[in-house]
Amino acid sequence: MSEWWSYRLGSFLLFSQRTYGSLVASYNAEIWPLQPVLVTLGLVALVVAVRSRSPLHARWVWLLLGGAWCWVAWAFHLCRFSTINWVAEYLAWLFALQGMALLWAGVVRSSLCFQPRSPARSALGGGIVAVALLAWPLVGLGLGRPWAQAESFGALPDPTVIATLGFLTLAPRANGWLLVIPLAVGALGLAMAWGLRAAAA
Amino acid sequence: MPVPSADRRTLLRQSLLLGVCGMLPAQAHAQARRELLPTALPPSPLAVTAPLTRPIPSSNETLPLVGLGSWVTFNVGNDRAAREQCADVMQAFFGAGGKLIDCSPMYGSSQEVIGHGLRSRDALARVFSADKVWVSPAARGPAQIEASSSRWGVPRFDLLQVHNLLSWQDHLVSLFAMKAAGRLRYVGVSTSEGRRHAELEQIMRSQPLDFVQVTYSLRDRRVEERILPLARERGIAVIANRPFEQGDLLRSLARHPLPAWAAELQCSSWAQFALKFVISHPAVTCAIPATTRVDHVRENLAAATGRLPDAAARARMAAYTDKLL
Numbered sequence: 001m002s003e004w005w006s007y008r009l010g011s012f013l014l015f016s017q018r019t020y021g022s023l024v025a026s027y028n029a030e031i032w033p034l035q036p037v038l039v040t041l042g043l044v045a046l047v048v049a050v051r052s053r054s055p056l057h058a059r060w061v062w063l064l065l066g067g068a069w070c071w072v073a074w075a076f077h078l079c080r081f082s083t084i085n086w087v088a089e090y091l092a093w094l095f096a097l098q099g100m101a102l103l104w105a106g107v108v109r110s111s112l113c114f115q116p117r118s119p120a121r122s123a124l125g126g127g128i129v130a131v132a133l134l135a136w137p138l139v140g141l142g143l144g145r146p147w148a149q150a151e152s153f154g155a156l157p158d159p160t161v162i163a164t165l166g167f168l169t170l171a172p173r174a175n176g177w178l179l180v181i182p183l184a185v186g187a188l189g190l191a192m193a194w195g196l197r198a199a200a201a
Numbered sequence: 202m203p204v205p206s207a208d209r210r211t212l213l214r215q216s217l218l219l220g221v222c223g224m225l226p227a228q229a230h231a232q233a234r235r236e237l238l239p240t241a242l243p244p245s246p247l248a249v250t251a252p253l254t255r256p257i258p259s260s261n262e263t264l265p266l267v268g269l270g271s272w273v274t275f276n277v278g279n280d281r282a283a284r285e286q287c288a289d290v291m292q293a294f295f296g297a298g299g300k301l302i303d304c305s306p307m308y309g310s311s312q313e314v315i316g317h318g319l320r321s322r323d324a325l326a327r328v329f330s331a332d333k334v335w336v337s338p339a340a341r342g343p344a345q346i347e348a349s350s351s352r353w354g355v356p357r358f359d360l361l362q363v364h365n366l367l368s369w370q371d372h373l374v375s376l377f378a379m380k381a382a383g384r385l386r387y388v389g390v391s392t393s394e395g396r397r398h399a400e401l402e403q404i405m406r407s408q409p410l411d412f413v414q415v416t417y418s419l420r421d422r423r424v425e426e427r428i429l430p431l432a433r434e435r436g437i438a439v440i441a442n443r444p445f446e447q448g449d450l451l452r453s454l455a456r457h458p459l460p461a462w463a464a465e466l467q468c469s470s471w472a473q474f475a476l477k478f479v480i481s482h483p484a485v486t487c488a489i490p491a492t493t494r495v496d497h498v499r500e501n502l503a504a505a506t507g508r509l510p511d512a513a514a515r516a517r518m519a520a521y522t523d524k525l526l
Contacts, residue, residue, distance in 0.1 A: 010447065011394070014309045015276045022280050083278035084309045199447070 009195035015084040017196040024156065025148040027080050031155060038068065038154030042133045042163060049114045049170045050126055058113050058171075062106020065164055068154040069099030076156060091185065095157070098181040102164070105178060112171045121169060128166030132159045143197075158193075161186045251298045252505035255486050257387070258436035259411045264329060266480040266505040268301030269294050269498065270442060270491035276309035284317050286493060291318035293495040295327045297502035303414070303440065303489045304353075305333040305364050306345055312352035320354055330355050331412075331440070333391060335364035339371030346379075362389035362414055366397055366404070373408055387411035393442055395423045402427060410437050417441035417485065419475045419522050420450055429484040438486035444479045445472065445490055450526075457525045466514060467507040472497070476504035478518045481511075 028035065045061040052058070073095035081088035106112040117125075136159040137150040153159040161182045168174045168182070254263035269291070277283035291302070304311050312332070319325050330353060336345045350358060361376050363369040369390055379385040389412030392401050398415075405413060405428075413432060415424045421443070432439045445451050454471040468474040472490075479488045490501050510518060 014273060014307070015278075016273055019277050019280065019283065022283065023278055026280070080278075084276050086307075086309065 009191055010199050013192065013195045013199060014086075017200040019084055020196060021145060021149045023080055023084060024151065025146070027076060028148055028150065028155070031075065035150075035152040035155050039133055039137075039152055042129070042153045045167070046126065046129045046133065049129075049167060050122060053115045055110050055113055059107050059110055061114075061167065062102050062112055064154075065167055066099045066101075066103035066106065068160050069095050069102060069164070071154065072157055072160050073099060091157075091188075094181050094185060098164075098178075098185075101178060101181075105175065112168075112174055114170050114172075117170065117172050121172060125166045125169030128169060129163050130166075132163035132166060136162060157185065158189045161189065250503075250506040252502050253480075253509065257411065257438045257486060259387070259438070264438075264487050265298055265300050265502070266485070266487060267299060267476065267501050268303060268329075268331075268440070268487045268489040269299055270489035271302065271304045271311040271315060272308055272442075272491055273447065274491040274493045275304070275311035275314045277314055278310050283493075284314055287314050288318035289495050290492060290498050291315070291324060294498045294502065295324050297499050299498075299502055300327060301329040301331055301360075301440075301487050301489065303331040303442070304349075305335055306349050307333070307335045307364060312349055316352050316354040325355065328355075329359045331360040331362065332358050333362045333364035334372050334376070335367055337368045339368040339375065342368075342372050342375050357384050357386075359385075360387040360389055360412055361385055362391040362412060364391055366390055366392060366400060369404060373404075377409070387438075389413055389438075389440070391440075391442070392416070395421065398423070398428060402431060405431050405435055405437060410435075412438045412440060412486075414440040414442055416443045417479055417482070417488070418444050418446050418450055419478045419518065420446065420453075420526055422519065425482070429482060433484045439484050441479050441485050441488040444476055444488045447491075450475060453526055454522065460521060462517075466510050466518075468504070470500065472500055473504040474518065476501060477510055478515060480505060481509040481515055 041064055045064050048057045049061055073092045077088045077092035077095060082092070102112075133153050137152045140150050141147060151157075151159055153163050164182050165179070165186070168178055252265040252267055254265050256263050275287050277287060294302075302315060304315055306312065319328060332346075332349050332353065334342045334346055334349075336342055346358075346361065350356070361379070363372045363376070373388065373390075376385060376388045380388055389410055390401065390404055390408075391414035392398070393414075394416050401413065401415070404410070413428070415428055417424050417429075417439075418441075429439060431437075451471055454475070459468070459471055459474060463469075463474050466474070466477060468477055476488060476490065479485060490497075492498050492501065
């Protein structure tokens with residue numbers, strides 16, 4: 001293909017903001033009240049990651065994270081998002097792969113301890129997780145979307161990706177490879193949000 | 202006097218306000234109704250007039266000059282309300298005399314949504330089904346076509362196009378074989394947004410195509426130079442996609458007033474102005490704007506009625522919009 005330069009972000013968006021919002025709202029309604037449960041578990045995990053030195057406690061955190069990635073892969077990407085976006089089938093594989101990687105590194109091998117850690121790393125990682133858990137669901141409201149379309153940790157991709165980046169920041173010995181998929185799908189999510197917003201303007 | 206500029210949503214809102222409240226003097230009210238009617242009223246009288254048609258050069262079968270695209274607009278997944286809305290758009294489209302609906306396996310759930318509209322409205326007899334094959338390697342083409350026709354609920358397609366020229370050499374062999382066997386009526390290729398025109402030209406010169414699909418709009422007129430003249434020379438029908446550039450063109454134009462002389466061309470909105478420009482090119486067989494709204498589909502079909510601009514008027518339309526955009 002010699003004319004990739006001629007493609008714009010909108011050339012790859014198969015659906016409208018309205019359709020995506022409707023899909024998210026319908027998904028949120030179907031899984032309610034899983035969202036507050038997952039956010040609460042996320043907050044507990046954050047406290048554990050910041051305060052506990054126990055490797056066993058760290059395992060529970062990565063079990064939650066790995067499970068969240070696998071849930072988003074199946075429940076959101078494969079069962080819902082793929083109905084309007086064939087790319088979601090590939091995203092489901094990526095999310096499942098990341099979930100398995102987190103479970104392998106954090107639970108099976110127990111190689112993702114949260115200590116020892118510098119104060120700066122604590123502040124940065126903790127801040128990122130807090131944004132993902134508490135602020136991200138409000139972003140949509142700020143952009144004029146209804147509460148029913150709020151995106152929360154463990155249920156939808158973006159806050160799950162951001163929270164994972166925060167937890168990996170809190171784990172000083174985390175392998176850099178564990179960042180590849182979150183950074184890639186995070187950039188993709190950002191591009192999609194930007195493209196949808198531009199198309200709807 | 203220039204007609205005030207407004208986007209479609211504004212026009213609809215204004216028309217409701219004007220109609221219900223009757224706040225304007227009689228003359229102004231009549232003027233406003235003239236401008237607003239095409240987008241405002243459900244059973245538009247414009248829809249009663251059959252749209253103008255143009256023949257497919259390879260068969261002389263005629264097609265209405267305005268069809269219906271489905272990119273983004275019909276990809277609504279399993280949202281029942283949105284699916285019914287799309288079915289309503291299709292019903293209004295057929296009711297206004299439309300025939301050609303275009304889709305692709307690339308467009309998410311659009312094929313299923315079209316199939317739903319065709320089933321629930323018993324419109325199979327009216328539709329001119331235009332779809333695409335979009336897969337590589339081309340050996341997977343027949344299975345994809347089978348799946349597409351199942352989603353549409355049609356026994357065979359009227360037209361199949363090689364989407365974005367993907368593996369066109371192998372796909373065209375299969376499509377021509379299907380046509381020879383009576384399992385397909387027309388064969389074509391598609392591109393969009395001006396891509397790969399040199400290769401498209403080569404295919405048009407070397408293959409017995411019935412159709413090509415290209416991007417053509419009031420602002421994006423790249424096909425006028427070589428592709429459209431070649432289509433006329435080779436007797437190939439032309440489907441013009443993205444006549445509104447996915448709404449970008451109309452959003453840009455809406456910032457400016459529609460010129461008063463647009464009324465001479467029987468255009469009551471920028472949408473009709475842009476569409477009349479595209480379908481008035483003698484090489485264009487059908488333009489395929491996409492929409493999710495019944496009033497818009499009626500307005501689009503209405504652009505294919507009445508008078509079409511001649512060469513001088515077309516030049517004026519292009520020059521005027523070039524100055525604005």
